[in-house]
Amino acid sequence: MTENARCLAAVDARAASEGLFVGQSLTDALALWPHARIVEAEPEEDLRALTRLADWCLRFSPSVAVDAPDGIFIDIEGCAHLWGGEAPMAQMLRQRLAAQDLPARLAITDTFAAAWALARFGTDDVTITVGDDAKRLAQLPIEALRLEQDVAANLRRLGLKTIGQILALPRASLRKRFGAGLLLQIARALGEEEAAHEFRNPPTPWIERAVFAEPLSAPDDLARVVADLSARLCARLDEFGQGARRFEAVFHRVDGEAVRRSVRTALPLREVKRLSALFAAKLESVDPGFGVEVVTLSAARTQALVRAQTDFDCANPQAAAADLAPLIDRLVNRFGADRVWRPSLQESHVPERAVKRIAPLAAPTGRRWSDDQPRPVRLFRKPQPIEALAVAPDDPPFIFHWHGRAHRVRNAEGPERIGAEWWRKPWADNAVDRVRDYYCVEDEAGARFWLFRTGLYGEERPVRWWLHGLFA
């Protein structure tokens, strides 16, 4: 639906043969062919389906990009030999798509733009050109360059109908008349310029793949396959002196779904045993459905990894980190990266901002809490409201209630006034006030509390007391 008129968003082959076209108003279309079956367009659902299809394509190459609304780019560089060449690979892809009732047109070319053009405007359903893109492109209509509509219309008005005609013209004059967009598209088609595509996975040479004639479904089998792939991948990483910090296993099911499981490590890794152990914990949740036919394992964030010395040496932080890394990895993969951290002290008097979380194996910060103001050992994430009574406005309370118990204050110190840092946003979600007066109080049993007061007596805002932490 565009503006107020309902238009056709897509037509199938039959409808096209009846003279229907994209953009035609629905009334016109139904007048032309009353038997047409009309389905409401669902662009978001289409995109989701396309993304699922792109994930399915990961079995052909680790780098697949969704090209909305109706295309998928697969970077098959270095992958085609697994199928015995580009032609058998294209054949296989087409067969597998046809088996799922997905009509598709394929083009294997040197550049993404040329593939886009040939898949849509080429004469054959499968086009494979290597090295002669320009010649094949020359015969295509100018729309194959993926031009803006008004640019294409202008070119047509001048009688330029094919890409070949445009290529024959001097480029400087094209730029003057039609803008840089046209030149950019030409350059992309000819491979002079690379277009940026958002790949589902960053392209990586570190990928291993296992295909099964009989689909697997037993969890033990999956674990064994992952262990095998880990061994192959790690052997290659070892050969090149590399380690990786992120591994992803993709299980391609018979029904076309792809299940992904990934593992992150704190330090680069290429140990088969540790890698498969990290994956083992994640495989329980993999639902094999009717079976898994392809498993791929890829590594990302690779970096040089020298064989570390194994002697324990406290003074050497690198050696210590190497000892701790396996533990950190197990913890992070079990509980999540946000559950394992190291505190890093910040220069801020605001209690909530005085500590930041950093990665457990980050370099030592050397920062200490230098202030001689006392700080509690337990700090509540949100200050807890309490009822407290004080004799004078500026006094600490003499009694307060917390968790249903009364605490008589025997001794107190304070106030320490802490104001919000005005150059930042107000206090976080627990924005009680911009100024807090903190007191350290001790009750009759000797327990020590960190209380604060917001608001001032005699002002509009009522005075409220909060408990923020506990001292040892």
Add this chain to the structure above:
Amino acid sequence: MQLRFDPAGAMPLAEARKPLSASREAAPGSVSTHLVPMLRTKLAQIERAEMRDWGALPFGDARINRCFPAGGLPFGRLHDITGAGREQETPAVVTGFAAALAARAMRGGVLLWALQRDDFYAPGLQAFGVDPDRVILVRVDKDDQAFAVVEDAARTRGVSAVVGEVSSLDLTAGRRLQLVCERSGATAFMLRRRLYAAPRTRSKHDEISSAATRWRIASAPSESEEPGLGPARCSVRLERNRGGRTGGWIMEMRNAAEAACALRVVAELADHAPAAELKDAKPRWPGHRNHDGERAVSGRG
């Protein structure tokens, strides 16, 4: 003190075993007569080998040190630290005490702390000697996760002290952990923390502990001649001490930057009863008020 003799228990252990095994075995001189004592000695050897000595942490006060055969809190063992009253829910004094011990058990390694609530505050714990650069925090949701993390960490080279917050110390998990610590040399502190949602009933395992020591910590009123707060105090009861004696003290917490040990003994609690007797006295806890007067006298001595 008078030694009381129980007629049944008066017999030396070796003597007690002899007639039993002799009566049970039909033919004297059969294989099992030799085998059983041999296996027994072998088992004892294995146990001795497992119980490696990893050194000890002296408290800097003879009154505590003499309770331990090693002259201080043994490293490479499991220690159980419990609070009393409100401290069971939000352990603060317990945390300080555990941190002071754990910080000194680090000995160049890393301290791993498994939390069940997100309230660890590094600026405050620095005063107990916990170096924020050398502490790794893990947030877990359940006791069994905490045990798994502590056990995994205790096995790891480079981690020399582990603190785990659990609501109860499961006997089996505790025993496993104790064995792991004995083998690796890491010192584990299980900090009991009753979570808000947890039921109040005490687990039967609370009394039978597999830990090397069990401590019960409570806050104690501080004393200061000047206005304001004096150094914080706590009452410390060593309720169980494998191979050593139990005791009770009032301690003062100091800044670890100024003193080698963040804990200083101010006074000895007079009635440091053995654990069995203390159990009967438990409903009256916190009982430190009873000792106030006594502490005031000896504390300033």
